[in-house]
Amino acid sequence: MDLSDTDWLQQFGPLADLAPSERTPMVGGAVPMELPAGVTVFAPDQPCNFFILVCEGQVRVYQLDAEGNEIVLYRIGPGGMCILTTLALLADQSYSAFAVTETPVKAVGLPAATFHDLMGRSARFRSFVFNAQAARMADLMRVIQHVAFESIESRLASRLLTLTSGQSALSITHQQLAAEIGTAREVVSRHLKAFEKRGWVSLGRGRVELRKAAPLRAVAASAGR
Amino acid sequence: MDLSDTDWLQQFGPLADLAPSERTPMVGGAVPMELPAGVTVFAPDQPCNFFILVCEGQVRVYQLDAEGNEIVLYRIGPGGMCILTTLALLADQSYSAFAVTETPVKAVGLPAATFHDLMGRSARFRSFVFNAQAARMADLMRVIQHVAFESIESRLASRLLTLTSGQSALSITHQQLAAEIGTAREVVSRHLKAFEKRGWVSLGRGRVELRKAAPLRAVAASAGR
Numbered sequence: 001m002d003l004s005d006t007d008w009l010q011q012f013g014p015l016a017d018l019a020p021s022e023r024t025p026m027v028g029g030a031v032p033m034e035l036p037a038g039v040t041v042f043a044p045d046q047p048c049n050f051f052i053l054v055c056e057g058q059v060r061v062y063q064l065d066a067e068g069n070e071i072v073l074y075r076i077g078p079g080g081m082c083i084l085t086t087l088a089l090l091a092d093q094s095y096s097a098f099a100v101t102e103t104p105v106k107a108v109g110l111p112a113a114t115f116h117d118l119m120g121r122s123a124r125f126r127s128f129v130f131n132a133q134a135a136r137m138a139d140l141m142r143v144i145q146h147v148a149f150e151s152i153e154s155r156l157a158s159r160l161l162t163l164t165s166g167q168s169a170l171s172i173t174h175q176q177l178a179a180e181i182g183t184a185r186e187v188v189s190r191h192l193k194a195f196e197k198r199g200w201v202s203l204g205r206g207r208v209e210l211r212k213a214a215p216l217r218a219v220a221a222s223a224g225r
Numbered sequence: 226m227d228l229s230d231t232d233w234l235q236q237f238g239p240l241a242d243l244a245p246s247e248r249t250p251m252v253g254g255a256v257p258m259e260l261p262a263g264v265t266v267f268a269p270d271q272p273c274n275f276f277i278l279v280c281e282g283q284v285r286v287y288q289l290d291a292e293g294n295e296i297v298l299y300r301i302g303p304g305g306m307c308i309l310t311t312l313a314l315l316a317d318q319s320y321s322a323f324a325v326t327e328t329p330v331k332a333v334g335l336p337a338a339t340f341h342d343l344m345g346r347s348a349r350f351r352s353f354v355f356n357a358q359a360a361r362m363a364d365l366m367r368v369i370q371h372v373a374f375e376s377i378e379s380r381l382a383s384r385l386l387t388l389t390s391g392q393s394a395l396s397i398t399h400q401q402l403a404a405e406i407g408t409a410r411e412v413v414s415r416h417l418k419a420f421e422k423r424g425w426v427s428l429g430r431g432r433v434e435l436r437k438a439a440p441l442r443a444v445a446a447s448a449g450r
Binding site: 063065067069071073083084087088090091093095096097116119120123126127130131133134135137138140141143144145147148149182183 | 356360362370
C-alpha cells in the first residue's frame with residue numbers, strides 16, 4: 001500500500017479534512033500494514049506501539065476470562081480503529097482482550113509518538129478518536145444488554161442471521177458460536193439441536209445451514225429470556 | 226465549595242500537577258456543584274454541558290433497556306469522572322444510560338468550552354481523561370464477563386457482600402438487587418429465598434440481613450454457572 005497517495009484518508013471521516021499542517025506529520029509517520037487472516041494484533045501481554053486504522057478487511061475483538069470463556073465484543077471494519085489499542089497507548093490499563101484478523105487486513109499504523117503529537121495538535125484528529133471511542137463504548141453497552149436481558153435462543157437466532165447475512169450456510173463451530181453470544185459451548189449445542197428438530201437449521205461438522213429464516217427472525221425479535 | 230482554594234485538585238491525580246498556564250483556565254471556568262441524593266445527572270435525552278469531576282459522594286451509572294430492565298454499570302466516587310458524560314460532550318453518540326447521585330454529591334463542572342480548550346492545550350489533562358476512560362472501559366468489560374459467565378447465585382452472593390461491606394444488613398429491594406447484577410427481579414427473589422432457607426440471610430421488606438458470611442463468600446468465589 002502506497003501511503004503517499006492519501007486517498008486512504010477518505011474513509012476515515014474527519015481525517016480526510018485535516019489541514020496540511022496536521023496531514024503531513026500524520027502521513028509522514030504512518031506505516032502500512034498487511035496482515036493475513038488469523039493474526040493476533042492485540043493481546044493482554046503484548047506491548048502496543050501503534051494506533052491502527054483499518055483500511056480493508058475485518059478484525060474481531062474478543063474477551064477471554066480465566067476459565068478460557070470467550071465473548072466477542074465487536075468487529076472493526078474499513079474506516080474503523082481499535083479503541084482498546086488506543087487506550088492501551090494512552091493509559092496504564094491492561095485488558096483481558098484480544099484482537100485477531102478474521103480476513104486479510106490492510107491497515108495503517110501510526111506510531112505512538114505521532115499519535116500523541118496529533119492528539120495535542122489537531123482538534124479534528126481528537127474528534128475522530130473520540131467518536132470512534134464513543135461508538136465502541138455503545139457497542140460494549142449493547143453487549144451487556146444482550147447478555148443480561150435476552151434469552152440464549154433469541155441471541156443465537158439473531159447471531160445466526162447476522163453472520164450468514166443472506167447466505168444459506170455458515171462455516172462455524174459450536175464453540176465459536178458460543179463466543180459470539182457469550183455462553184458455553186454445550187448451551188449452544190443444545191439450542192442448535194432444538195432448532196434442527198424444528199426444521200429451522202441443518203447441522204454438519206463446523207457448519208450450520210439455514211433452512212427456515214422466518215421462525216429464526218421471529219425468535220430473534222423476541223428478546224424474552 | 227470555594228474553588229479558588231485549589232486543594233480539590235489534589236484528588237484528581239495528574240490534574241494536581243497542571244502547569245499554571247493550564248490550571249488557570251481550568252479553575253477559572255470551573256463551576257461548583259452540590260447535589261442531594263437521588264438527582265439524575267445524566268440521561269439519554271438530556272443535553273450534556275459539563276465535564277463533571279466528583280469531589281465527594283457517589284454517583285451510580287446504569288443502563289436501561291426498552292423493557293425497563295436496569296443494570297448497574299459502575300459507580301463514580303471521589304476523584305472520579307463520568308466517561309459517558311465525557312463522550313457525550315466529545316462525540317455524537319447517545320447512550321441508553323443514566324447517572325444518579327446515590328448520596329449527596331459535591332462536584333466540579335467544567336463547561337464544554339473549557340474542557341475542549343484543555344484537551345487541546347494540556348497533555349496532562351488528556352492523560353487524566355484517557356486514564357479515566359480506560360478504567361471505565363475495563364469496568365464495562367468486567368460487567369460483560371460477570372453477566373456472561375458467572376452464575377446468578379455467585380453474582381448475587383458477591384454483590385451482597387460488596388454492598389454490605391462489613392455491615393450486617395442492607396436496605397435494598399429485590400428490584401434494586403436485580404439491577405445490580407443484571408437480571409430480573411423474580412430471579413433475585415428466588416435465589417434470595419434459597420439463601421434464606423439455608424440460613425445465610427434473613428429477608429425483610431426492602432431489607433436483607435446477612436446471617437452467615439462464610440458460605441456466601443464460598444458461593445461468590447465459585448464463578449461456575
